[in-house]
Amino acid sequence: MELLRPDSAEAAAAALGNGSVALAGGTELVPLLRDGIVRAEKLVELRDVVPRGVDGTRIGAGTTLAELEVDPDIPQALREACSLAASPQLRSMSTLGGNLLQATRCWYWRLNFPCYLHGGDTCHAKAGQHREHAIFGNERCASAHPSDPAAALLALGARLRTTSREFSLVDLYRLPTDEERNVTALEPGEVILELDVPRPEASVYLKAMERRKWSFAIVGVAAARFADSIRLGLAGVAPIPWALSSVADLEQATPLLGTAYKVQIARALVRRAVEAVSAPAGA
Amino acid sequence: MVVELTINGNAYELEAPVGRTLAEVLRLDLGLTGTKIACGEGHCGACTVQLDGVPVLSCITLVHTVGDREVTTIEGLREHPLVEAFVEADATQCGFCTPGQIVTASALLAANASPSDDEIRHAMAGNLCRCGTYPKIERAIHTVAGDGGGS
Missing domain, CATH: 3.10.20.30 (Beta-grasp domain)
Incomplete structure (x- = not known):
């Protein structure tokens, strides 16, 4: 394996593909390389070429979650999502851009079962152990997307700027299909550079976990209020970060036998999150 | 390379x-x-x-x-007061996690000389101890912070 240190984001993008894989914080990639789930001939180091830091509503994709969890200038939902994600060491290493591109925690996928996401025709979780899995979008694959910041950024209506285009975060993700198993829509040789995160009037991130620290979301709920509308983004409930257009959407959930409890948790967290961001009566 | x-x-x-x-x-x-x-x-x-x-x-x-x-x-922290504090507080059982605990705790104290219980738990959450010495680790950190054992 070789390591490339490009001197610009454009050079990094040009070096990707054909066995070359982007390396930012490494918290996801390094274990996946070791487990043989990702294979790379070359690693392309992004640390010195992707923007880092917060400037107004713009956040560099190279900013670490540790930097964001203490930043008073970003929306509360994103700050809380970063603070509740992973462990302190992982937050110090991991970048926001990399967090958005992380893979599922599904143990079948991580153990390299020939599952639907890996290109096979079966979701082993559906017939097997799936208590941490999806309640939405789980027809083909029942994995759950673990990103807390992605849920917050969905509720906040974030947009991405990459080396080749600008688009809404919601369009970064797609459910896996027979034709395309990858759940992110980045093109080969495309690097996320920056996010534009609108300022809401109020926002919050609530996360149900098996313990109070250092745990992936059973269900994470972000709510953000802009004028009179409240947007919701959920973590841990679908193969991709999941936007709800209304509270009533929760009734469309398609839980598995072992994930029905998540619907109840989602209902409770959505109710609390909406209450938390709603304008006080008479205001 | x-x-x-x-x-x-x-x-x-x-x-x-x-x-x-x-x-x-x-x-x-x-x-x-x-x-x-x-x-x-x-x-x-x-x-x-x-x-x-x-x-x-x-x-x-x-x-x-x-x-x-x-x-x-941890070899660079031999003289750090946390080492003695962990011994005094009996904050090690098997000891395998202790180097990592002290490396993390020393960074916490460098950034925050007098952390609260919640701040200690937030900063130390990524260092697991299978023996469950967490309360003693917390006490050791408070001892070095000079607040006599926490709230």
């Missing part, structure tokens, strides 16, 4: 393949075995070292990405 490192104030230069982790270099190439590898996949915190004072997981840090950041390991 050649890598140059500054570890506990000492300069090192060695040859290492690109996939080699900082933890492997510390333990296997340099004999700095105070840093432990337990889970080996970034979950447990036993391998914690500081890069420019920030605790990171050396078992998932590729050594060639360290760059010019200064590495501090």
Whole structure:
């Protein structure tokens, strides 16, 4: 394996593909390389070429979650999502851009079962152990997307700027299909550079976990209020970060036998999150 | 590929393949075995070292990405008052997680000389202790913070 240190984001993008894989914080990639789930001939180091830091509503994709969890200038939902994600060491290493591109925690996928996401025709979780899995979008694959910041950024209506285009975060993700198993829509040789995160009037991130620290979301709920509308983004409930257009959407959930409890948790967290961001009566 | 490192104030230069982790270099190439590898996949915190004072997981840090950041390991913290405080508080049982605990705790105290219980728990959440010595670890940190054992 070789390591490339490009001197610009454009050079990094040009070096990707054909066995070359982007390396930012490494918290996801390094274990996946070791487990043989990702294979790379070359690693392309992004640390010195992707923007880092917060400037107004713009956040560099190279900013670490540790930097964001203490930043008073970003929306509360994103700050809380970063603070509740992973462990302190992982937050110090991991970048926001990399967090958005992380893979599922599904143990079948991580153990390299020939599952639907890996290109096979079966979701082993559906017939097997799936208590941490999806309640939405789980027809083909029942994995759950673990990103807390992605849920917050969905509720906040974030947009991405990459080396080749600008688009809404919601369009970064797609459910896996027979034709395309990858759940992110980045093109080969495309690097996320920056996010534009609108300022809401109020926002919050609530996360149900098996313990109070250092745990992936059973269900994470972000709510953000802009004028009179409240947007919701959920973590841990679908193969991709999941936007709800209304509270009533929760009734469309398609839980598995072992994930029905998540619907109840989602209902409770959505109710609390909406209450938390709603304008006080008479205001 | 050649890598140059500054570890506990000492300069090192060695040859290492690109996939080699900082933890492997510390333990296997340099004999700095105070840093432990337990889970080996970034979950447990036993391998914690500081890069420019920030605790990171050396078992998932590729050594060639360290760059010019200064590495501090438990060997560089021999004289730190936390070492004695952990002994006094009986904050080790099997002791395997202790180097990582002290590396993380020393960074916490450098940033916050008098952390609250909640601040300690937030900062230390990435260092797991299978023996369950958490209350004693908290007490040891409070002792060094000089607030006599916490709230």
